Amino acid sequence: MRTSLNITNKLTKLSEMQGDSIFQILEFDELNGGNDIDSAVKFKFMKDAGIKLKQIRIILEDSAVKLESGALSYMKGSIELENKVGGVLGFGKKLINSKLTGETLFKPRYIGSGEIFLEPSFGHYALLELDDEEVIVDDGLFYACEDSVEVGASMQKSISSMLLGNEGVFQTKISGSGVVALEIPVPENEIFKCRLSNDTLKVDGNFAILRTGGIEFTVEKSAKSIIGSTTSGEGFLNVYRGTGEVWLVPTKVIYDKLQSTSLSSMTNPTGNHNNEQ
Structure with missing residues (x-):
């Protein structure tokens, strides 16, 4: 009972x-x-x-x-x-x-x-x-x-x-x-549950919190050459390939910034971006 x-x-x-x-x-x-x-x-x-x-x-x-x-x-x-x-x-x-x-x-x-x-x-x-x-x-x-x-x-x-x-x-x-x-780390409705079907997902940052077993995870340069990576302003990307699902929490970086900085400094989202990867 x-x-x-x-x-x-x-x-x-x-x-x-x-x-x-x-x-x-x-x-x-x-x-x-x-x-x-x-x-x-x-x-x-x-x-x-x-x-x-x-x-x-x-x-x-x-x-x-x-x-x-x-x-x-x-x-x-x-x-x-x-x-x-x-x-x-x-x-x-x-x-x-x-x-x-x-x-x-x-x-x-x-x-x-x-x-x-x-x-x-x-x-x-x-x-x-x-x-x-x-x-x-x-x-x-x-x-x-x-x-x-x-x-x-x-x-x-x-x-x-x-x-x-x-x-x-x-x-x-x-x-x-x-x-x-x-x-x-964030409300579930803020999670982007990205479905891949023999596809590739490239993420600029460390905010993928879950991937299914059929997804391969590597880290790669954002461009084929060092000069290309430098001029793009990025560097290395987290890359997910295969068939399955990846959970992304892109809003987490905002919550982290709110705990350590003022709102005014967040009006320029690219200002300190490369230092926070």
Whole structure:
């Protein structure tokens, strides 16, 4: 029998995806807990800017999920926690993947029936469903997945991507079949999900956060000659080839600039562009 917490008066469901378990992205309608002037001012600014607290809810029905370590907020129902090391070989594999990708060493497994709520955050989330496929994502994006999904490491396949891609030698690989929850740097409606069909995508900057397994990643000069690259004002481009999907977050650079500079300096978008690659 499905258990259910009464959340209808507190949270709005932004999206939902169902596999063996149900994943939901929820949003708090409003925060009213401030009891001092400083908090009240911050809440007022957040309300005017449309910044709302979000939380992921997972409904288990005799199923299992894996979470990023420390992601659990609370849970209800008949749910057990398992954190199997997998023996010496399993521990070694987890340790290597953790060192290579920067992901946490252990991803706790929760099994049973009930509801799990992950830590609330002012960040952003996205759900995707894998069907016997894999995606390569930026380190730190993984948040939760169904038990049928594996999280490991993928080595860059070209020297140029290793040395010039600003992604490191290894990235996080998520593979298998099932629902995955990602913690993303911008709202999902600001992600450009670019579909490629035996095509090429060239990106001036490091703002591709996900690519499917059929996409090859390299770094190349923007022009065939050094003089051409210099006169174009660019230099090197991140290049994605093949058939599949690439997720781009072009607005992230704007948010980064807002945190470190004034609005007036952003009226000239090419002023410091080459220094920020």
